[in-house]
Amino acid sequence: MLLEARGLGVRFGGAAVLRDVTLRVGPAEIVTIVGPNGSGKSTLLRALLGIQRPSTGQVIRAPGLRVGYVPQRLQIDRSLPMTARRFLSLPVRCSDAEAAAVLARCGVAGVSDQQLVDLSGGQLQRVLLARALLNAPDLLVLDEPTQGLDQPGEAAFYRLIDEVRRETGAAILMVSHDLHVVMAASDRVICLNGHVCCEGTPQVVRDAPEYRALFGFGTQGALALYRHDHDHNHGPGPTHKHGPDCGHDHGPSAPDEPTRKVENAG
Amino acid sequence: MLDDFLVRAVLAGVGLALATGPLGAMVVWRRMAYFGDATSHAAILGVALALALNMPVGAGTLIVALAMAATVSTLAARGWAMDTTLGVLAHSALAFGLVAVSFLPGVRTDLSALLFGDILAVSRVDLAYVWGGSMLVAALLVWRWQALLTATLSEDLAHAAGLNPDRERLVLTLALAVVVAVAIKIVGALLIAAMLIIPAAAARALAKSPEAMAAIAVLVGAGASFGGLQLSLALDTPAGPSIITVAALAFTATVVVARLRQG
Numbered sequence: 001m002l003l004e005a006r007g008l009g010v011r012f013g014g015a016a017v018l019r020d021v022t023l024r025v026g027p028a029e030i031v032t033i034v035g036p037n038g039s040g041k042s043t044l045l046r047a048l049l050g051i052q053r054p055s056t057g058q059v060i061r062a063p064g065l066r067v068g069y070v071p072q073r074l075q076i077d078r079s080l081p082m083t084a085r086r087f088l089s090l091p092v093r094c095s096d097a098e099a100a101a102v103l104a105r106c107g108v109a110g111v112s113d114q115q116l117v118d119l120s121g122g123q124l125q126r127v128l129l130a131r132a133l134l135n136a137p138d139l140l141v142l143d144e145p146t147q148g149l150d151q152p153g154e155a156a157f158y159r160l161i162d163e164v165r166r167e168t169g170a171a172i173l174m175v176s177h178d179l180h181v182v183m184a185a186s187d188r189v190i191c192l193n194g195h196v197c198c199e200g201t202p203q204v205v206r207d208a209p210e211y212r213a214l215f216g217f218g219t220q221g222a223l224a225l226y227r228h229d230h231d232h233n234h235g236p237g238p239t240h241k242h243g244p245d246c247g248h249d250h251g252p253s254a255p256d257e258p259t260r261k262v263e264n265a266g
Numbered sequence: 267m268l269d270d271f272l273v274r275a276v277l278a279g280v281g282l283a284l285a286t287g288p289l290g291a292m293v294v295w296r297r298m299a300y301f302g303d304a305t306s307h308a309a310i311l312g313v314a315l316a317l318a319l320n321m322p323v324g325a326g327t328l329i330v331a332l333a334m335a336a337t338v339s340t341l342a343a344r345g346w347a348m349d350t351t352l353g354v355l356a357h358s359a360l361a362f363g364l365v366a367v368s369f370l371p372g373v374r375t376d377l378s379a380l381l382f383g384d385i386l387a388v389s390r391v392d393l394a395y396v397w398g399g400s401m402l403v404a405a406l407l408v409w410r411w412q413a414l415l416t417a418t419l420s421e422d423l424a425h426a427a428g429l430n431p432d433r434e435r436l437v438l439t440l441a442l443a444v445v446v447a448v449a450i451k452i453v454g455a456l457l458i459a460a461m462l463i464i465p466a467a468a469a470r471a472l473a474k475s476p477e478a479m480a481a482i483a484v485l486v487g488a489g490a491s492f493g494g495l496q497l498s499l500a501l502d503t504p505a506g507p508s509i510i511t512v513a514a515l516a517f518t519a520t521v522v523v524a525r526l527r528q529g
Contacts, residue, residue, distance in 0.1 A: 051425040069426035080295045081473045091416040
């Protein structure tokens with residue numbers, strides 16, 4: 001267990017933004033928090049990071065936990081001159097060799113001397129990721145890291161995160177409203193709407209009535225479409241045999257069976 | 267050499283620039299210009315209080331500037347609309363200060379020195395005071411520089427890195443109060459904010475890193491002090507406003523140069 005929240009609640013003024021949120025993130029796990037706008041996703045991340053003080057409950061971190069944080073968006077004031085290289089040395093200075101290596105790893109080897117304000121959205125997100133990787137984190141926390149990226153950029157960014165996880169063994173906790181990407185990339189999904197509505201493997205959450213109530217059935221089509229595309233080595237029709245753990249579905253035309261699978265929830 | 271009033275004046279200007287360069291850059295990055303105004307205008311009130319209570323003028327300005335800076339920080343943290351709040355505080359502080367000063371008969375004649383500074387009357391003691399205060403501020407900023415920059419870029423990033431943005435804001439508040447207390451003698455309450463902002467703004471056009479911007483701002487500030495004093499001597503113009511005039515010309519020049527370089 002790297003990070004755990006127990007009965008976490010956050011209030012802004014009188015309004016409860018989060019209530020009774022309990023979750024854990026284990027080593028090398030990819031956990032994604034999904035939820036509609038205003039469901040408290042970013043607030044939850046901020047509370048987990050210690051930026052936002054919870055009004056109830058507690059956040060427990062493994063001793064010596066190193067966290068790398070990639071914020072949702074970095075608003076850089078034009079009055080502040082800042083190269084990507086200089087940014088990597090904030091607040092802890094790193095060597096030129098370390099900076100070059102981590103930028104290359106994130107696919108932005110050439111941007112070292114460029115001003116942050118001149119980078120494209122995708123480049124900036126990669127520089128933010130590079131900075132988060134510098135202290136060899138056990139846990140990477142990403143807040144909607146692909147907002148403002150086009151679809152190929154988004155896919156490439158998630159591929160990069162997946163590679164990073166495999167290379168470094170860092171656990172990943174991210175917030176997303178991108179349901180299809182979430183379903184493909186995560187080990188576990190937490191569906192949030194002020195509280196934890198449902199939680200489990202992507203398949204479990206996808207089939208949960210709470211999740212469907214939150215996102216409607218429209219997304220089911222998109223999900224199925226994506227999954228169909230992702231699991232393209234399947235037999236042609238709905239007649240092939242299912243193994244006991246088979247969790248895939250049959251694409252958009254498959255009958256929508258409301259059977260909830262009782263799977264391990266991570 | 268220190269017997270020459272002009273040498274003392276130049277040294278005072280250069281000493282002040284050492285603090286206003288990096289602090290001014292921070293003020294520009296964090297959009298605290300009005301904050302500087304409010305704090306420096308409050309200094310007039312500090313002078314009046316000091317004279318009325320028979321305290322040293324420096325101590326009075328420092329205390330009132332600190333109180334004002336602390337008030338502004340607190341209100342900002344509580345989410346007050348800063349544009350209006352600072353406008354109210356800055357101008358009220360100035361008005362209260364001027365009213366208070368008018369009760370002190372001896373000071374009335376010195377009003378122009380309070381508002382626009384009197385750098386040509388800087389004594390050796392004043393000089394030590396200016397350099398001491400500036401060095402203190404410069405050292406404070408160098409010490410907290412990395413944390414200040416991180417918090418300026420993003421408070422969330424600073425928090426996540428284990429820093430406390432509120433503490434860094436307090437560092438700036440303290441630094442600002444000290445600079446105001448030492449600068450009132452040199453450029454006067456009305457133009458302290460100009461001394462912070464204009465050299466930093468001039469440096470922005472030429473700088474590619476935060477450190478370069480702070481360093482160039484020091485050079486512009488020191489150069490403006492020197493040039494302004496020459497101007498004042500040659501044309502018999504008031505020294506404080508002459509210094510700011512030269513700084514403003516430097517700003518115009520760097521903006522034009524940067525534009526031309528961009529093609």
